[in-house]
Amino acid sequence: MKMKQVQIAPSILAADFGNMREEVQSVVAGGCELLHLDIMDGHFVPNITMGAAMVKMLREAVDIDFDIHLMIDNPEFYLNEFYEAAKGKGTTNILTVHQEVCPHLHRTIEKIHALGDDVLAGCAINPGTPVSALEAVLEDLDMALLMSVDPGFGGQAMTASVSRRIAELRRMAVQHGKQILIEVDGGVKLSNMMQVAEADILVMGSAIFNDAGARENMSQAKRQFEQLKGVQ
Numbered sequence: 001m002k003m004k005q006v007q008i009a010p011s012i013l014a015a016d017f018g019n020m021r022e023e024v025q026s027v028v029a030g031g032c033e034l035l036h037l038d039i040m041d042g043h044f045v046p047n048i049t050m051g052a053a054m055v056k057m058l059r060e061a062v063d064i065d066f067d068i069h070l071m072i073d074n075p076e077f078y079l080n081e082f083y084e085a086a087k088g089k090g091t092t093n094i095l096t097v098h099q100e101v102c103p104h105l106h107r108t109i110e111k112i113h114a115l116g117d118d119v120l121a122g123c124a125i126n127p128g129t130p131v132s133a134l135e136a137v138l139e140d141l142d143m144a145l146l147m148s149v150d151p152g153f154g155g156q157a158m159t160a161s162v163s164r165r166i167a168e169l170r171r172m173a174v175q176h177g178k179q180i181l182i183e184v185d186g187g188v189k190l191s192n193m194m195q196v197a198e199a200d201i202l203v204m205g206s207a208i209f210n211d212a213g214a215r216e217n218m219s220q221a222k223r224q225f226e227q228l229k230g231v232q
Contacts, residue, residue, distance in 0.1 A: 003092055003120060003142075005181060005200045006229045008221045009036040009067050010214070012058075013049060014155075014205030020054075021061045023214055030218030034065045036185070036203045039082070041072035044101050045152035052078070055085040066093040067201070069124065069185070071151050073101050076108045083115045096122030096145050099133050109140045122183070126150060127159045131168045138176050144169055148196070149186030155206050158187030158195070166198045190224055197228040 010032055015023040024035060037055060042048040055068065066086045072078065075097040086093045095112045102108045105123065112121040120142035125133055127147055134144055146165050149156035166182060173180045184196045185203035196202060202225060208217045 003065065003094070003181065004033060006226055006231050007034045007201045008032070008208075008218065008225055009034040009183070009201055009203045010208040010218060011036040011038055011185070011203050011205035012209075013038040014209040015214070016209070020058070023209060024058060024062055026214040027208060027218040028062050028064060030215040031222045032064060032218050034067050034201065035062070036067040036069060036205075039068060039070050039072055040152065043073045044098065045071045047152045052081045052085040055082060059086055059088050063088050063091060065091050067096070067122075067183075067203075068093060069096045069122075069145065071098060071124075075101065076104075076111055079108075079111055080115065083112075083119055087118065092118050092120060094120045094122045094143055096124050096143065098124045098126070098151075100126060100129060106137055106140065109137055113140075120181075122181075124151075124185075127161065131165050131172065134169070135172060135176075138173060138178055138180065141178075141180055143181040143183055143201070145183040145185055146199070147186055148184050148188070151186070156187050158189075158192055162186075163195050163198070166196065170198065190221060193221075193224060193228065197225070 010027045038049055040047045040049040068082050109121045122143035124145035148158045148162040182199045183201035184199040188202045188204050189207045
């Protein structure tokens with residue numbers, strides 16, 4: 001595994017897009033090592049966010065790992081474009097596709113791995129998709145993303161079932177003898193972090209990018225998560 005296992009990944013979907021460079025540099029100053037980029041196309045999810053050009057601009061601003069969440073139809077057509085935009089010296093990025101839009105999921109995961117040694121393959125599932133949907137490709141995955149809200153918009157409340165789903169996914173990975181990163185995305189806050197502390201990566205949006213200051217929020221969230229995980 002090429003990536004640190006206990007991480008807070010700020011979602012720039014909640015950031016001020018008019019001051020994106022400053023927002024990103026603030027969370028990096030707060031200890032961020034993995035930035036979550038939500039790519040939405042207005043088809044798979046009811047919102048449109050950014051494309052590869054924005055990813056490239058962010059790469060020019062910071063040298064940290066990118067967590068690229070492709071909430072788009074036909075993601076296999078755009079893997080190379082986003083891979084090239086995210087490439088950075090010494091970075092390892094994640095390209096994550098959704099199980100719900102990949103009729104040939106195994107092939108798509110293979111395409112991600114074929115891009116290079118500096119990219120990890122992730123697969124996301126929505127709250128209404130059973131965890132068992134990942135079992136057939138589990139041995140090929142580096143990261144599994146459990147959506148704890150229905151994707152498309154920030155600011156939603158975290159679904160109550162996510163804790164059970166983390167445990168179910170972890171058991172399934174153990175049964176297959178597979179070490180895999182588990183990420184949770186949606187509604188994660190300091191007040192409910194305990195409920196999802198069995199995950200490895202927590203995506204946080206509005207809890208980081210708010211009036212209290214992204215740098216301070218990032219530092220506090222990272223410190224709290226590491227304490228929950230027993231990281232010294």
